[in-house]
Amino acid sequence: MSDTNAIGLHEASASQLADKLNALLANYQVFYMNVRGYHWNVKGREFFELHAKFEELYTDLLTKIDEVAERILTLGHQPIHAYSDYVATASIPEEKNVHDGTTCVRGVLTGYQTLIELQREILSLASDADDEGTAAQVGDYIREQEKTVWMLGAYLG
Template sequence: METRSSTPAGNRRGDSDINQVGMTQKSATAVVQSLNKALANYQIFYQNLRAFHWLVKGHHFFELHEKFEKMYDNASEAIDDIAERILTLDGTPLHSYEDYLKNAEVKSVANPSGESPMVQAAIENSQVVLAALRAVIDESAQQGDDGTNDMAIGFARQLEKDIWMLNAWLG
């Protein structure tokens, strides 16, 4: 396991193997790879949630319209934070839809319809994103990256709550 230097990154200007947050490039690269996987999944998840928000109809329109909006707002915040964390680790976040589609395990939902199928798809998408976040949590813990770990745990906690609430809605 790669460990961080006990010397702050600012004091190691001549050491090109240590990045700006004091991690080795090898450790940071491993974390960045897992973050990019989570980023790709979040991007497709986000777009699915936008579609559900726009296209939901039925007796529960108001509550689901609002819930899907809250979920895509949370996803949007996570996307931005993940991309910025990748940059903090001296990596490059995936940034094209082609890259997202190629790297995501969440599948784009075409022509969503029906309240229950949308909720079920939101649950399944959330579970995939949660699995990607757990991979980030595992990798960042292994690499000693507390900042990434803390961030990912917060996003995972929110997704776990959303999964519980959506399952409760389905009954």
């Protein structure tokens, strides 16, 4: 009997990666809803600029949510899919009733920093497991999001 899954990864490693990816999925889901809320509720002088930017960001986050869930399935595991599980699992807190543009941008910046930290953990685990698929996926996310963090920091001054 083999201890590898359908894509040739050791099942113990795949299980550990799936658990971390489920934590990432939960954080993406909560972060997505936060950014969606910023988009809907931002007020002030930067409304038009931030409203459009938040839409761009949440659209990208939604794509990544699907990709992370599908990677968990590819590893032979089930993605969590109840919002109560997302809230219980995520380290990114739900944001409610945020209207100020600067506060919204700080929330986006903090969310991306949290995602990058978790994705670096996953990158290390994936590398140790010889899981090129997961490593490439989160590596691409990190590269994109590091630039976004730099730009958000520049925006905030």
